[in-house]
Amino acid sequence: MSxxxxxxxxxxxxxxxxxxxxxxxxxSRFQRQWFLTFPRTYGLPDPDSQRIVCVLNSPDYSAxxxxxxxxxWLNPSCRSQRYNPSDTTTKYTFLSPLHLLLxxxxxxxxxxxxxxSERSNDPHDAGKEIACYEVEVMAPDEGLxxxxxxxLSWEARGSTNVRFSASGGSDxxxxxxCEEAGWVHSTIRKFxxxxxxxxxxxxxxxxxxxxxxxxxxxSTA
Ligand SMILES: [Zn+2]
Ligand SMILES: [Zn+2]
Numbered sequence: 001m002s003x004x005x006x007x008x009x010x011x012x013x014x015x016x017x018x019x020x021x022x023x024x025x026x027x028s029r030f031q032r033q034w035f036l037t038f039p040r041t042y043g044l045p046d047p048d049s050q051r052i053v054c055v056l057n058s059p060d061y062s063a064x065x066x067x068x069x070x071x072x073w074l075n076p077s078c079r080s081q082r083y084n085p086s087d088t089t090t091k092y093t094f095l096s097p098l099h100l101l102l103x104x105x106x107x108x109x110x111x112x113x114x115x116x117s118e119r120s121n122d123p124h125d126a127g128k129e130i131a132c133y134e135v136e137v138m139a140p141d142e143g144l145x146x147x148x149x150x151x152l153s154w155e156a157r158g159s160t161n162v163r164f165s166a167s168g169g170s171d172x173x174x175x176x177x178c179e180e181a182g183w184v185h186s187t188i189r190k191f192x193x194x195x196x197x198x199x200x201x202x203x204x205x206x207x208x209x210x211x212x213x214x215x216x217x218x219s220t221a
Pocket of ligand 1: 099103
């Protein structure tokens with residue numbers, strides 16, 4: 001497989017603002033879906049369980065591939081549904097995703113000025129159309145926070161700053177231990193894990209956030 005050593009180690013971009021009490025946020029993407037994420041674990045009981053702050057858009061398949069790598073339509077009704085009152089980090093889900101994304105001391109994204117309407121994902125809106133804003137991401141791909149497709153661990157866990165490398169194409173990444181095990185073993189392990197903790201089971205104590213299958217984060221009921 002490709003060696004990460006050939007490319008310089010790029011830092012994960014951080015959105016910092018006085019509004020989030022100096023807790024930085026990061027940006028993540030899987031194909032055409034964008035997420036605000038936590039680049040650190042902040043001592044959560046299961047560090048992989050709450051790394052997605054909110055989903056930012058509904059994937060738009062009408063745009064050209066290259067354009068979609070840098071642009072998306074921010075749908076303000078896309079946000080995390082989960083809320084744990086004892087966890088101080090979840091309070092950010094009540095701030096507007098637009099505000100969280102754009103109000104950073106070092107800008108990583110900007111509005112293009114284009115607006116269009118999309119259906120609201122908020123069940124309280126009963127399917128009404130809301131304004132969505134086109135966003136251009138200025139951060140490089142390497143600046144996005146990555147998740148391991150196989151074991152669902154995230155970069156920047158603990159004190160390590162090891163970056164995950166691409167596992168084939170299609171925006172799939174893997175951690176060093178899954179990369180070492182190889183995709184056959186990692187796939188078997190992934191599906192065994194799914195038997196024990198099916199992602200659909202929202203009752204399991206600390207379901208892991210999953211960039212690759214984020215549907216349960218979007219309001220549906
Ligand atoms: Zn602000
Ligand atoms: Zn892994």
